[in-house]
Amino acid sequence: MIDLTVIWACIIGFAIIAYVVMDGFDLGIGILFPFFKAGKDRDTAMNSIAPVWDGNETWLVMGVGGLLAAFPLAYAIILPALYAPMIAMLLGLIFRGVAFEFRWRDPAHQAFWDKAFTTGSIIATFAQGVALGALLQGISVTGRAYSGGWWEWLSPFSLITGVGLLVGYALLGACWLNWKTEGGLQRQAVTYAGRLGIALLVMITIISLGTLTLEAKYYERWLSFPSIIATAQVPLASIIVTFLFYRSLSQKKDAQPFMWALALFGLCLVGLGVSIWPDIIPARVTIWEAAAPHRSQVFMLVGAAIMIPIILAYTAWSYWVFRGKVGAEGYH
Amino acid sequence: MLDQEWAIILARIQFAFTVSFHFIFPAFSIGLASFLAVLEGLWLKTGEGVYANLYRYWLKIFAVVFAMGVVSGIVMSYQFGTNWSVFSDKAGPVIGPLMAYEVLTAFFLEAGFLGVMLFGINKVGRKLHFVATLAVAVGTFVSAFWILSVNSWMQTPVGYEIGANGQFLPGDSWLTIIFNPSFPYRLVHTVLAAYLTTAFAVGAVGAFHLLQDRQNPGARKMFSMAMWMAAIVAPLQVVAGDFHGINTLEHQPTKVMAMEGHYDSHPDGAPLILFGIPNSKEKRVDYAIQIPKASSLILKHDLNAPLAGLDTIPDQDEPPVPIVFWSFRIMVGLGIGMVGIGLWSLFARARKRLYDWPWLHRAALVMGPSGFIAVLAGWVTTEVGRQPFTIYGVLRTVDSASPLDAPAVAVSLMAFVVVYFAIFGMGIWYIIKLMKKPPEAHEKPLDDAPIRSSGITPAMAVLEGSSS
Numbered sequence A: 001m002i003d004l005t006v007i008w009a010c011i012i013g014f015a016i017i018a019y020v021v022m023d024g025f026d027l028g029i030g031i032l033f034p035f036f037k038a039g040k041d042r043d044t045a046m047n048s049i050a051p052v053w054d055g056n057e058t059w060l061v062m063g064v065g066g067l068l069a070a071f072p073l074a075y076a077i078i079l080p081a082l083y084a085p086m087i088a089m090l091l092g093l094i095f096r097g098v099a100f101e102f103r104w105r106d107p108a109h110q111a112f113w114d115k116a117f118t119t120g121s122i123i124a125t126f127a128q129g130v131a132l133g134a135l136l137q138g139i140s141v142t143g144r145a146y147s148g149g150w151w152e153w154l155s156p157f158s159l160i161t162g163v164g165l166l167v168g169y170a171l172l173g174a175c176w177l178n179w180k181t182e183g184g185l186q187r188q189a190v191t192y193a194g195r196l197g198i199a200l201l202v203m204i205t206i207i208s209l210g211t212l213t214l215e216a217k218y219y220e221r222w223l224s225f226p227s228i229i230a231t232a233q234v235p236l237a238s239i240i241v242t243f244l245f246y247r248s249l250s251q252k253k254d255a256q257p258f259m260w261a262l263a264l265f266g267l268c269l270v271g272l273g274v275s276i277w278p279d280i281i282p283a284r285v286t287i288w289e290a291a292a293p294h295r296s297q298v299f300m301l302v303g304a305a306i307m308i309p310i311i312l313a314y315t316a317w318s319y320w321v322f323r324g325k326v327g328a329e330g331y332h
Numbered sequence B: 001m002l003d004q005e006w007a008i009i010l011a012r013i014q015f016a017f018t019v020s021f022h023f024i025f026p027a028f029s030i031g032l033a034s035f036l037a038v039l040e041g042l043w044l045k046t047g048e049g050v051y052a053n054l055y056r057y058w059l060k061i062f063a064v065v066f067a068m069g070v071v072s073g074i075v076m077s078y079q080f081g082t083n084w085s086v087f088s089d090k091a092g093p094v095i096g097p098l099m100a101y102e103v104l105t106a107f108f109l110e111a112g113f114l115g116v117m118l119f120g121i122n123k124v125g126r127k128l129h130f131v132a133t134l135a136v137a138v139g140t141f142v143s144a145f146w147i148l149s150v151n152s153w154m155q156t157p158v159g160y161e162i163g164a165n166g167q168f169l170p171g172d173s174w175l176t177i178i179f180n181p182s183f184p185y186r187l188v189h190t191v192l193a194a195y196l197t198t199a200f201a202v203g204a205v206g207a208f209h210l211l212q213d214r215q216n217p218g219a220r221k222m223f224s225m226a227m228w229m230a231a232i233v234a235p236l237q238v239v240a241g242d243f244h245g246i247n248t249l250e251h252q253p254t255k256v257m258a259m260e261g262h263y264d265s266h267p268d269g270a271p272l273i274l275f276g277i278p279n280s281k282e283k284r285v286d287y288a289i290q291i292p293k294a295s296s297l298i299l300k301h302d303l304n305a306p307l308a309g310l311d312t313i314p315d316q317d318e319p320p321v322p323i324v325f326w327s328f329r330i331m332v333g334l335g336i337g338m339v340g341i342g343l344w345s346l347f348a349r350a351r352k353r354l355y356d357w358p359w360l361h362r363a364a365l366v367m368g369p370s371g372f373i374a375v376l377a378g379w380v381t382t383e384v385g386r387q388p389f390t391i392y393g394v395l396r397t398v399d400s401a402s403p404l405d406a407p408a409v410a411v412s413l414m415a416f417v418v419v420y421f422a423i424f425g426m427g428i429w430y431i432i433k434l435m436k437k438p439p440e441a442h443e444k445p446l447d448d449a450p451i452r453s454s455g456i457t458p459a460m461a462v463l464e465g466s467s468s
Helices: A003-035 A038-049 A055-070 A072-081 A083-105 A109-138 A156-180 A185-213 A216-224 A229-233 A233-250 A256-278 A294-321 B005-045 B049-083 B085-119 B126-155 B173-178 B184-213 B217-251 B253-260 B294-300 B321-350 B358-366 B370-385 B406-436 B450-467
Strands: A279-281 B158-163 B168-172 B272-279 B284-291 B389-391
Touching: A003 A038, A003 A109, A003 A156, A003 A185, A003 A256, A003 A294, A003 B005, A003 B272, A038 A109, A038 B253, A055 A072, A055 A083, A055 B049, A055 B085, A072 A109, A072 A279, A072 B049, A072 B085, A083 B406, A109 A156, A109 A185, A109 A256, A109 B168, A156 A216, A156 A256, A185 A256, A185 B358, A216 A229, A216 A256, A216 A279, A229 A233, A233 A256, A256 B217, A294 B005, A294 B085, B005 B049, B005 B126, B005 B184, B005 B370, B005 B406, B049 B085, B049 B217, B049 B406, B085 B168, B085 B173, B085 B389, B126 B173, B168 B217, B184 B217, B184 B253, B184 B321, B184 B358, B184 B370, B217 B253, B217 B294, B217 B321, B217 B358, B253 B272, B253 B321, B253 B370, B272 B294, B272 B321, B284 B450, B321 B358, B321 B370
Parallel strands: none
Antiparallel strands: B158 B168, B272 B284
């Protein structure tokens, strides 16, 4: 018999991947925004994501909504545990979300809204990274509730994962601009992508080694024999992907560096999965303990099985409509 | 007070604040999306340029409203967990799937087609662009469908069983849960409210510009369309509201007692209290101006029907009466004003004075924000009226909150207040700025936003090319 709980864990995992793949690059553009020349370059960078950011961010709602629906206990424990980072993320997303509209509506204060766009993107990204770190290092759970204080999430490790995600999203943003823009802006993006790639590798290494020290379970999962034969493939694949990333960058490819950067992110998420599976709250609550009852799972699965392919189809169509290089003019 | 009690009160204020601010935007965007679809449809059908112009004019406003609705809405989807985690754990198996359906069938649809709607007309052509506009409009409605189903289930919970772990578990039929007893009434009442809100906002903008220049064709057209909506939908809303009230009397009688200010039972015909000052301490309405037996007539359609009062309800199950009493009267008062404007506009139309009756225009201008206020007052009535429960009669609000420290909630509440007033205050100011510009014959986006104009102008050139 097929275990619907596992299927739902995969769907939530897919939503998280979809979110990182899609919203990662547009948050990254927000992070890099102040480094672009005010005026044409910033307008172009903004225009390259204006038609799609809203759809990208919907995956964040899908992730959290899906969590509530499929794993209500996990939703009820994780969100109070991550109270401060979650509120900060939401406020950051407000600033950057409205900046897309407001900077055109109020040219006199465009510089202000550009700063709001960057600040909001940085806060939202950093908070997401911190949230990941806080979950990995373990949160206090008693019975069916979070039992820690409101600063438990704060630790050197969670701050490092916050910085790591900033670097990662910035890399995706730079690669996206390399794909979608031309001229000086593209050259600038390529330079940043090259440097950010190295920075991300450093961060991934630190975070991976740090993770091993957090819980005995992670250590065993990765390094005990014979599982190491399988798990070692993840870092090996990461090295290969990194090589392909730099090769495509030096060959001045448009789309390929972005795809390889995404693949690197994908491998990080696979690594995350290796560490925590089958837990929904790492080292605390398993997916089966948190799962919604069978009837809820079945009802939603019908909707997800029909709707997710349709959503992916029209999302792809929307990206296709806005395909190609973005000019400062003639775009849209 | 205990730290935990403070934390719950702060969490309630935070939820009330963020959801009230949020709902202003969807109340407007549900109606505006449909209005835009009608404008584009009429333009495709008739080829008249005035429709294309109005589409352009309102699209700019829609974009700002929609952006604010999205970002304030994301907050709501997290707040169930951050501040009401016990509720989420318990009710998640029932309401979670409905909210997941909202994301799957509505949010993605709106977001996926919004980009094409805003920027894509010269990329996809007019027909496909119309499809995108329709998709966004349908998405706003589907979103209302699911979230109102969730809210209605919390008001009139049916079709569930309580599991061993204390969770609400779905029974055999999801249809019973989705179409719970108050849902059809709440859905109709809320969607009509969104249409009315938009009609009065659009009508006020039209009226404002008619007062400056009564020949402006765009202003005339939007005012006329808005006044048709007011004349038709406002009376329908009165009927829908009456049905909703009777449904509430059946399932949540305590709420109706608070709305009516009936502290005492009336065995042979209850009076309709028009105004008065509810006195919770003495459990009576001071200085009441009332019509004898009229409340029984409205609620039971019988002058002498008995109506129970709050004296039949244990004190710990009573909602705060004054808030419910006042918010209900604000909503009803504004509703009567809307019907009045609708009738006036019919009269003006019959006398061919719709576009040159400044007092009508001034009245419509004053009534511009009435929909927003009425919608908020209505939500306050229904949400405060179901207190002290989150899931009516089953789960108390005090038993629903997250185990948070009061300072954490206090800080987040302050942050929300500051950010919302600053950000959404600016947004509302931008909207008013856009509204103050008269609709021009060749409506452009903003003159001073070159990139954005390259976004919309070529699209609009397509529109103009065939309309002029």
